[in-house]
Amino acid sequence: MAECLISELNNLFSKDSQSFVILYDIACSFHAHVMNSNCAIHTIKSKLNWGVSIFHAYAHSVKCQLKYHPRIQEDIGLTDGESLERIWSYLGKFVLNTKHMRPAHRLDILSLAIQHISQKMIYDLGNLILY
Ligand SMILES: [Zn+2]
Numbered sequence: 001m002a003e004c005l006i007s008e009l010n011n012l013f014s015k016d017s018q019s020f021v022i023l024y025d026i027a028c029s030f031h032a033h034v035m036n037s038n039c040a041i042h043t044i045k046s047k048l049n050w051g052v053s054i055f056h057a058y059a060h061s062v063k064c065q066l067k068y069h070p071r072i073q074e075d076i077g078l079t080d081g082e083s084l085e086r087i088w089s090y091l092g093k094f095v096l097n098t099k100h101m102r103p104a105h106r107l108d109i110l111s112l113a114i115q116h117i118s119q120k121m122i123y124d125l126g127n128l129i130l131y
Contacts, residue, residue: 002030003040010044019047021073023081025056028064049073053081090117 002024009020024030031050033039041048052060052068066072070081094113098106 003034006041006044006048010041010047016047019049021049021051021076021079023051023053023070023076023079025053027052028060028068031068049075051076051081053085055080055082055085087114087117 006020006022013020022030027050031048034041034045034048036042050068051070051073052064054070057065057069060068070076070079091110091113094109098109101109
């Protein structure tokens with residue numbers, strides 16, 4: 001699945017000058033997998049930079065943290081790689097209301113919720129920068 005997502009991203013941003021930072025709970029293991037020539041995305045390995053998302057980084061070995069901790073990765077600023085965790089946490093509020101819905105209805109509600117939180121995050125971005 002992760003390989004498919006990265007492959008699709010590479011199709012969207014296919015220029016050699018375009019690269020990706022993959023912040024993932026097990027980026028170290030996934031990086032090793034991608035370095036295997038049998039991996040489906042091995043051919044784009046030079047476009048990929050790897051980091052372990054910050055809340056998971058401390059569960060990895062010191063050697064791993066020295067290579068993959070987001071605070072030592074270049075060009076990613078203070079990104080922590082935990083955005084999806086925040087979205088999952090937000091969507092957890094909808095479990096009781098959506099668990100008995102048909103899948104299409106559940107998808108509608110969750111899509112609207114994601115649109116709402118995205119707009120709120122964009123709206124609040126100015127306040128984050130200001131303070
Ligand atoms: Zn690791």
